[in-house]
Amino acid sequence: MPNTIPLSWYLGISAVLFTMGALGVLIRRNPLIIFMSIELMLNSANLAFVAFARSFGVLTGQIFVFFVMTVSAAEVAVGLALIVIIFRNKHSIDVDLMNSLKG
Amino acid sequence: MTSSGLFPLVPLIVFLPAAGLLINIIFGGRMNEKAIGAIASAASGLAFVVSVLLGYALWSGNGEAVVVPLADWIHIGALNVAWNFRVDTLSVLMMLVVSGVGTLIHIYAIGYMHEDVRLKNDIPRYRRFFVFMNLFIAMMMILVSGDSYLMLFVGWEGVGLCSFLLIGFWYEMDTLGRPSWANSNAAKKAMIANRIGDFGFLLAAFTMFWWFKSLTFADVFAGAATVPASVILFITLFLLVGVAGKSAQIPLYVWLPDAMAGPTPVSALIHAATMVTAGVYLVARSAPLYTLVPAAQTTVALVGAITALFAATIAVGQYDIKKVLAYSTISQLGFMVAAVGMGAFVAGMFHLITHAFFKALLFLSAGSVILGVERGHHHLAHHDEHAGSSHEEIHSTESSEVFDPNDMRNMGGLRKQMPVTFWVYLVGALALAGIFPLAGFWSKDEILADAFTKFPVVYWLLTIAAFLTAFYMGRQIWMVFFGSPRHAAAEHAEESPRVITVPLMILAALAILGGALNLPGVDSLTLWLEHTIAGVEAGQFNFLVAGLSTGLALLAIYFSWLLYGRRPLVEGQPDPLKKLLGPVFRVFERRYWVDEAYWALFINRYVDVSRFLADVIDGRFWHDWFHEKVLAGTYNWLSRTVLDLRVDQQFIDAIANGLGNLTRRVSGELRRLQNGFVRSYALAVLLGVVIIIGWLVLK
Numbered sequence: 001m002p003n004t005i006p007l008s009w010y011l012g013i014s015a016v017l018f019t020m021g022a023l024g025v026l027i028r029r030n031p032l033i034i035f036m037s038i039e040l041m042l043n044s045a046n047l048a049f050v051a052f053a054r055s056f057g058v059l060t061g062q063i064f065v066f067f068v069m070t071v072s073a074a075e076v077a078v079g080l081a082l083i084v085i086i087f088r089n090k091h092s093i094d095v096d097l098m099n100s101l102k103g
Numbered sequence: 104m105t106s107s108g109l110f111p112l113v114p115l116i117v118f119l120p121a122a123g124l125l126i127n128i129i130f131g132g133r134m135n136e137k138a139i140g141a142i143a144s145a146a147s148g149l150a151f152v153v154s155v156l157l158g159y160a161l162w163s164g165n166g167e168a169v170v171v172p173l174a175d176w177i178h179i180g181a182l183n184v185a186w187n188f189r190v191d192t193l194s195v196l197m198m199l200v201v202s203g204v205g206t207l208i209h210i211y212a213i214g215y216m217h218e219d220v221r222l223k224n225d226i227p228r229y230r231r232f233f234v235f236m237n238l239f240i241a242m243m244m245i246l247v248s249g250d251s252y253l254m255l256f257v258g259w260e261g262v263g264l265c266s267f268l269l270i271g272f273w274y275e276m277d278t279l280g281r282p283s284w285a286n287s288n289a290a291k292k293a294m295i296a297n298r299i300g301d302f303g304f305l306l307a308a309f310t311m312f313w314w315f316k317s318l319t320f321a322d323v324f325a326g327a328a329t330v331p332a333s334v335i336l337f338i339t340l341f342l343l344v345g346v347a348g349k350s351a352q353i354p355l356y357v358w359l360p361d362a363m364a365g366p367t368p369v370s371a372l373i374h375a376a377t378m379v380t381a382g383v384y385l386v387a388r389s390a391p392l393y394t395l396v397p398a399a400q401t402t403v404a405l406v407g408a409i410t411a412l413f414a415a416t417i418a419v420g421q422y423d424i425k426k427v428l429a430y431s432t433i434s435q436l437g438f439m440v441a442a443v444g445m446g447a448f449v450a451g452m453f454h455l456i457t458h459a460f461f462k463a464l465l466f467l468s469a470g471s472v473i474l475g476v477e478r479g480h481h482h483l484a485h486h487d488e489h490a491g492s493s494h495e496e497i498h499s500t501e502s503s504e505v506f507d508p509n510d511m512r513n514m515g516g517l518r519k520q521m522p523v524t525f526w527v528y529l530v531g532a533l534a535l536a537g538i539f540p541l542a543g544f545w546s547k548d549e550i551l552a553d554a555f556t557k558f559p560v561v562y563w564l565l566t567i568a569a570f571l572t573a574f575y576m577g578r579q580i581w582m583v584f585f586g587s588p589r590h591a592a593a594e595h596a597e598e599s600p601r602v603i604t605v606p607l608m609i610l611a612a613l614a615i616l617g618g619a620l621n622l623p624g625v626d627s628l629t630l631w632l633e634h635t636i637a638g639v640e641a642g643q644f645n646f647l648v649a650g651l652s653t654g655l656a657l658l659a660i661y662f663s664w665l666l667y668g669r670r671p672l673v674e675g676q677p678d679p680l681k682k683l684l685g686p687v688f689r690v691f692e693r694r695y696w697v698d699e700a701y702w703a704l705f706i707n708r709y710v711d712v713s714r715f716l717a718d719v720i721d722g723r724f725w726h727d728w729f730h731e732k733v734l735a736g737t738y739n740w741l742s743r744t745v746l747d748l749r750v751d752q753q754f755i756d757a758i759a760n761g762l763g764n765l766t767r768r769v770s771g772e773l774r775r776l777q778n779g780f781v782r783s784y785a786l787a788v789l790l791g792v793v794i795i796i797g798w799l800v801l802k
Contacts, residue, residue, distance in 0.1 A: 098781070102779030
């Protein structure tokens with residue numbers, strides 16, 4: 001019975017996940033946690049994509065998910081490298097210490 | 104080639120001296136003194152050759168005037184001035200005198216200026232001197248050869264310029280070589296006195312143009328009979344003002360004595376022989392005008408005669424050898440002007456020629472005397488340096504006062520040291536005094552004979568002047584050449600070199616033989632000039648006049664011997680004439696205080712007026728009040744109070760500052776958003792997205 005779960009449920013979960021991710025990004029200070037939260041937001045979007053793809057019976061959304069996953073993997077690679085450099089310079093990775101661009 | 108084919112050569116009389124001066128200007132810097140002098144003399148000598156050829160062409164033709172056109176000069180409306188040369192007997196006569204005497208003086212100057220520049224230690228001036236001299240010859244030739252009053256005026260001004268340049272030749276010193284502006288002031292004085300005369304000349308020329316619509320001699324003379332006599336009177340009297348300036352007549356003669364500041368060859372050439380006779384030439388040239396108005400003739404004759412007597416009295420009381428000759432020149436010019444004024448044009452021109460000979464001779468000999476005394480003085484100073492105490496008394500006088508080589512009181516006994524100069528000087532002096540059979544006798548006698556029949560007042564004035572002439576020349580001869588030296592410089596004087604004495608000898612020969620030009624009965628000059636000046640008659644020889652003037656001249660020389668020859672002056676003795684005449688001599692000595700009077704009457708008044716104009720009108724009114732207060736004050740008020748304070752500071756600045764303050768305040772608020780926390784940016788982005796999407800959804 002795979003078709004019995006309606007689209008709005010998937011979207012609901014997706015929205016909850018996105019909200020949790022967004023709150024995580026805004027609230028947490030640990031960049032690793034922030035990354036995780038970003039991954040959560042990306043994946044909530046992925047969930048919405050596949051849910052719509054299934055619902056409308058087209059493959060475009062499925063394919064788009066692969067792109068999002070690739071980009072997020074690349075993003076994590078760059079982000080982790082940045083974190084390592086920041087740690088070397090500041091001996092901390094607390095994001096609130098990185099406010100040199102203050103106006 | 105026929106002789107009339109020679110007439111087109113006439114421009115050469117101007118262009119040869121001009122070429123000479125150009126060569127000396129361009130190449131003179133690389134040539135030595137001798138070459139510079141030789142080129143200048145050759146230029147003048149070639150002009151003389153051309154003049155002789157022109158004279159020959161006239162003589163072998165019928166003597167009629169020939170006009171040789173050269174170039175168009177001015178062409179405005181009715182005014183049409185061409186540079187044409189007029190070759191007639193009068194102009195050729197002047198050309199011969201100018202270039203002939205001029206050449207001899209150029210040669211003399213080679214020697215004179217050599218010593219002058221050496222003694223004054225200023226070599227580069229040598230070239231400048233000869234450039235000026237050639238320029239003078241060129242200008243004088245333009246003057247005498249011009250076909251119109253305007254071309255004559257061009258030359259008239261040109262020679263005035265050369266006179267100015269050469270009087271001020273030693274412009275940074277006085278006549279004794281001390282640093283001073285005396286010489287350049289003398290040059291300025293000559294320029295200004297001549298300017299006054301030129302003003303008269305110009306007014307006469309303007310009047311001519313107004314009535315005759317032309318300035319050529321032919322047109323003016325042709326139209327002269329058709330206009331009212333008052334016009335001709337006006338023209339001739341204003342021409343007389345020009346004559347008084349250039350030929351040093353009362354009241355404008357004052358510049359000529361000061362002009363002796365120039366080198367002696369200049370005094371001889373410009374201020375005795377040629378330039379100053381331009382006025383006489385002008386009157387002779389304007390004979391057709393003067394013969395129309397007897398009143399003008401009377402005025403000219405009286406001015407000349409009074410000047411002749413007046414200047415002769417001053418010459419009696421002078422001590423400077425050149426000043427005596429300068430006043431003598433004024434006096435002799437008075438003779439000539441009186442002669443041409445009386446209508447005795449031939450006699451006037453005759454005296455002009457003989458005077459050119461013997462006065463050039465006298466000036467050049469005086470130059471030779473001055474050089475000799477300077478050499479003596481130089482020798483002395485030189486000797487003194489080496490010999491130390493042997494000339495102690497001289498040394499003391501040397502250091503305490505400046506030695507004046509022109510002062511006759513420093514001379515005496517020079518006939519032994521300078522025999523050649525003595526003899527030629529004697530010839531010149533006797534010719535000037537009018538002793539038979541020298542040149543001056545014939546020409547002066549012709550003037551006197553004419554005056555005797557035409558104008559008795561002038562005759563008596565001139566006769567007294569002639570008596571005084573013989574007296575002051577006798578005085579000069581006794582004082583300079585006889586007795587014993589009154590100064591060690593005169594004792595050591597030496598004769599001048601041949602380059603100086605040879606021209607002197609030639610001039611002496613001319614001064615002896617010059618009378619042959621117009622011997623009574625032969626009248627060659629009269630016959631020559633009657634082609635140009637209508638109605639000339641041969642002067643009749645009057646034995647009474649000749650006998651009286653010769654007798655008076657001999658008497659005057661005897662008087663001068665009584666006073667100066669019998670008991671020669673000794674050092675420091677006052678002039679014997681002073682005892683005899685008392686205060687009258689002082690009047691002569693001080694030249695009637697004419698210079699002082701001119702200062703008091705005109706120059707100081709002029710200075711007062713200029714000072715008033717400078718201080719009050721220009722300074723206080725124009726500068727202080729109008730410029731400072733009115734113009735600058737208004738401008739300052741407008742710019743400072745209105746534009747600066749009100750418009751700029753309060754309005755334009757307010758806009759600019761307001762904009763700046765606004766921007767700063769807004770940006771101060773905005774910068775708080777830029778807090779550097781990534782999360783707050785992320786929140787902003789999130790909120791933005793939520794708002795946009797919310798708006799899209801709820802729309």
